Amino acid sequence: MNHKATFDQDGFVSVPRFCDAAELQALEAALARFIAERVPALPVEHVFYEDKANLGTLKQIQRMHEHDDFFGEFFEGKPKRLAEEILGEKVVGKNLQYFNKPPALGLATPPHQDGFYFMLEPCRALTMWMALDVVDEENGCVRYVRHSHTRGMRPHGRTETLGFSQGITDFGQAVDARDEVACSARPGDLLAHHGLTIHRADANASATRTRRALGFIFYGESAREDLAAHKAYQAKLATEMEVAGKI
Numbered sequence: 001m002n003h004k005a006t007f008d009q010d011g012f013v014s015v016p017r018f019c020d021a022a023e024l025q026a027l028e029a030a031l032a033r034f035i036a037e038r039v040p041a042l043p044v045e046h047v048f049y050e051d052k053a054n055l056g057t058l059k060q061i062q063r064m065h066e067h068d069d070f071f072g073e074f075f076e077g078k079p080k081r082l083a084e085e086i087l088g089e090k091v092v093g094k095n096l097q098y099f100n101k102p103p104a105l106g107l108a109t110p111p112h113q114d115g116f117y118f119m120l121e122p123c124r125a126l127t128m129w130m131a132l133d134v135v136d137e138e139n140g141c142v143r144y145v146r147h148s149h150t151r152g153m154r155p156h157g158r159t160e161t162l163g164f165s166q167g168i169t170d171f172g173q174a175v176d177a178r179d180e181v182a183c184s185a186r187p188g189d190l191l192a193h194h195g196l197t198i199h200r201a202d203a204n205a206s207a208t209r210t211r212r213a214l215g216f217i218f219y220g221e222s223a224r225e226d227l228a229a230h231k232a233y234q235a236k237l238a239t240e241m242e243v244a245g246k247i
Ligand SMILES: O=C(O)CCC(=O)C(=O)O
Pocket: 099, 109, 114, 127, 128, 129, 142, 199, 200, 201, 213, 215
């Protein structure tokens, strides 16, 4: 089956070796530069730490494509072409994110559907997640509930997890356990999931291994955003996180 057919059927698709060694080397160099030079100047709501007093616990960076030409150009190239192939329509790049779960400290990603955050009608969007480290069950690989994109939006509620503020409140039904697939990945392997596909990840239980990845979010051109609701939610969330001392 081609990538689109697998994605349509399962709600996600795995693309091994999406980036080769030379591309990964260029991405790693750009990432190191970005963290050293750009991160200190970013707005607080675009950079999250597990412990903000410890810069070594960097866990998430948002909107990297807007802050750096290298990432902006990369985003508009291979990932965008694959997104258009998989969604079957023109797409708009919305977010390029960095994710880490630092060793021993990286928390679980609560079960969620990205579409709940996106606020789209129809929910024509996909997220790509590309490993930068070896990622397996020990350090918290991504887990998808196969076919869940065909069953609509589940109820979500506020979580205490910085960077994943909403989680599915009735997760743990028999179908969730039955259809869950753990996706191990090597550096350069890419996963792509539909905006309605339920996914989660465990904490990083390793004492030494990082669990780094890049995320790419694309909306189909046919998706309509509830811009006012989205902006209001982002503003409310940023205020809450600042008041809680998390950012
Ligand atoms: O890195 C993770 O644990 C999850 C990433 C995620 O939820 C996403 O990219 O939508």
